[in-house]
Amino acid sequence: MQIVWFKRDVRLEDNAALMGAVATGQTVLPLYIIEPALWQQPDMSQRHYVFLQESLAELTKALEQRGSRLIIRLGEAVEVLEQLRQQFPVKGLWSHQETWNGWTYARDKRVLAWAREHGIAWQEPPQHGVIRRLKNRDGWAAKWYKQMAAPMLRLPTALPPLPILSSDALPVPHKLGLRDDGCIARQQGGRTAGLRLLKTFLHQRGERYTREMSSPVMAFEACSRLSPYLSFGTVSLREVFQATEQRAHALRGVSAEERSTWGGSLRSFSGRLRWHCHFIQKLEDASRIEFENFHSAYNGLRENDFNEAYFTAWKTGNTGYPMIDACMRALIATGWLNFRMRAMLMSFSSYHLWLHWRQPALHLARLFTDYEPGIHYSQAQMQSGTTGINAIRIYNPIKQGVDQDPSGVFIRQWVPELRDMPQSLLHTPWLRPDLCGDYPLPIVEEKDARQNAAARLYGQRKGQNYRIESKAIVEKHGSRKAGLPQQKAKKSRKAVVSPLQQELPL
Numbered sequence: 001m002q003i004v005w006f007k008r009d010v011r012l013e014d015n016a017a018l019m020g021a022v023a024t025g026q027t028v029l030p031l032y033i034i035e036p037a038l039w040q041q042p043d044m045s046q047r048h049y050v051f052l053q054e055s056l057a058e059l060t061k062a063l064e065q066r067g068s069r070l071i072i073r074l075g076e077a078v079e080v081l082e083q084l085r086q087q088f089p090v091k092g093l094w095s096h097q098e099t100w101n102g103w104t105y106a107r108d109k110r111v112l113a114w115a116r117e118h119g120i121a122w123q124e125p126p127q128h129g130v131i132r133r134l135k136n137r138d139g140w141a142a143k144w145y146k147q148m149a150a151p152m153l154r155l156p157t158a159l160p161p162l163p164i165l166s167s168d169a170l171p172v173p174h175k176l177g178l179r180d181d182g183c184i185a186r187q188q189g190g191r192t193a194g195l196r197l198l199k200t201f202l203h204q205r206g207e208r209y210t211r212e213m214s215s216p217v218m219a220f221e222a223c224s225r226l227s228p229y230l231s232f233g234t235v236s237l238r239e240v241f242q243a244t245e246q247r248a249h250a251l252r253g254v255s256a257e258e259r260s261t262w263g264g265s266l267r268s269f270s271g272r273l274r275w276h277c278h279f280i281q282k283l284e285d286a287s288r289i290e291f292e293n294f295h296s297a298y299n300g301l302r303e304n305d306f307n308e309a310y311f312t313a314w315k316t317g318n319t320g321y322p323m324i325d326a327c328m329r330a331l332i333a334t335g336w337l338n339f340r341m342r343a344m345l346m347s348f349s350s351y352h353l354w355l356h357w358r359q360p361a362l363h364l365a366r367l368f369t370d371y372e373p374g375i376h377y378s379q380a381q382m383q384s385g386t387t388g389i390n391a392i393r394i395y396n397p398i399k400q401g402v403d404q405d406p407s408g409v410f411i412r413q414w415v416p417e418l419r420d421m422p423q424s425l426l427h428t429p430w431l432r433p434d435l436c437g438d439y440p441l442p443i444v445e446e447k448d449a450r451q452n453a454a455a456r457l458y459g460q461r462k463g464q465n466y467r468i469e470s471k472a473i474v475e476k477h478g479s480r481k482a483g484l485p486q487q488k489a490k491k492s493r494k495a496v497v498s499p500l501q502q503e504l505p506l
């Protein structure tokens with residue numbers, strides 16, 4: 001028997017672990033393990049679990065349609081696998097490589113020890129473009145492209161039948177210690193919803209992508225909204241990439257008028273699909289960045305200044321800055337926010353409130369339905385100025401409000417206390433405290449807090465040692481142009497790099 005252990009890949013399509021197991025010709029046991037200890041980690045929340053439940057329900061149906069079944073077991077992974085080994089002649093274990101939080105990393109080490117002890121071959125094909133045991137970043141983008149361009153794996157229409165085997169019911173969230181977190185407008189889990197979004201994005205919504213992605217007024221529609229589906233793997237990154245390439249190809253044949261802004265949008269979108277793996281690769285190469293600063297020069301800078309009252313005001317959307325509070329409250333209710341507003345929330349907590357990034361990042365992890373540790377902690381540190389390789393970017397929440405929500409619809413929707421505030425005061429309501437009602441006054445003075453933070457951050461960025469360490473971080477984690485050595489890049493780029501693959505983050 002071969003066990004296929006579904007992890008962050010809740011789908012049958014383009015699933016290398018499942019295909020590998022099927023190819024052995026032996027009985028295949030599709031398994032999902034609900035691990036109570038995982039759900040008690042500080043980065044997990046009910047919205048993640050309910051999204052997973054919905055996704056597992058679809059996976060169950062899809063397996064049944066192929067004559068198989070999803071076996072769900074509740075417990076610690078090694079114990080569950082050992083029970084199965086005692087019941088059946090288990091010869092192989094299959095799962096995609098997982099680059100996830102510290103808890104899953106430690107659990108995988110225990111599973112590996114168990115597999116070795118019992119002579120069970122644990123095969124872990126890559127899930128997308130992240131490379132395990134990568135030596136350095138040279139050529140990384142070209143490898144990523146090659147992986148994305150490889151043919152999709154298609155499953156046979158029938159799977160081998162399973163022997164009689166019990167399956168546990170999915171526990172209700174509170175049995176796992178999860179509590180209702182106010183996500184009243186969460187995205188629906190599963191594969192069908194993800195594919196629907198992919199289709200509407202590539203054929204309708206995506207036209208406005210580059211123009212509208214930064215404003216929370218438009219971004220809920222104009223962005224793809226595929227992130228939770230990619231994070232839980234109900235759709236594969238490769239299928240999204242290939243559908244995007246096909247759409248770009250088809251558009252080459254239409255008139256300039258019909259093509260409109262599609263070219264730029266698809267290029268930009270496709271670049272972000274690569275960023276997905278680019279950032280996860282950082283965590284794969286250095287699991288410590290979930291807990292520690294990328295650059296050691298920032299160690300000790302904020303740790304002793306953690307202000308609980310500021311943190312509470314920020315987490316609940318009560319800082320007195322309308323754009324910050326509207327974003328936090330929208331996120332609590334929907335489980336999603338566009339990139340710029342995520343960056344602004346993180347920047348505000350790290351700079352204006354001078355909070356160390358770890359607790360705010362955990363709070364956001366629980367709120368993002370799409371929580372993906374590799375992207376999340378890299379971005380949290382980027383927006384907190386602790387990577388040592390990125391420019392320090394401090395978002396001014398008043399300017400962001402004026403630029404991204406000029407007519408105030410978003411703020412009025414999420415901060416009803418300000419619904420009747422005159423438009424001219426909406427982004428600075430403290431100028432008329434008599435009209436603020438229950439809405440709080442700002443907890444910090446914006447300009448002072450911003451300048452103070454900038455001075456403290458830049459103060460750390462001096463000296464030879466700082467530069468040496470930054471250089472080492474760029475060497476290990478920084479992107480390279482098209483993943484090719486500089487001198488060869490021009491010549492061979494055409495052959496291996498898609499025209500869509502242009503933008504490069506650090």
Ligand SMILES: Cc1cc2nc3c(=O)[nH]c(=O)nc-3n(C[C@H](O)[C@H](O)[C@H](O)COP(=O)(O)OP(=O)(O)OC[C@H]3O[C@@H](n4cnc5c(N)ncnc54)[C@H](O)[C@@H]3O)c2cc1C
Binds near residue numbers: 223226346376
């Ligand atoms: C502080 C902070 C934390 C973040 N945490 C997460 C997280 O936990 N999970 C997550 O998926 N994204 C995270 N992001 C990145 C980004 O904001 C989201 O991927 C994006 O908003 C998701 O919406 P979408 O699917 O509509 O994106 P689209 O703009 O439609 O992009 C398509 C896909 O590309 C990838 N992508 C887009 N932007 C980025 C980016 N900047 N870096 C890496 N990949 C990207 C995502 O997989 C996304 O689904 C974070 C950003 C910040 C600033």
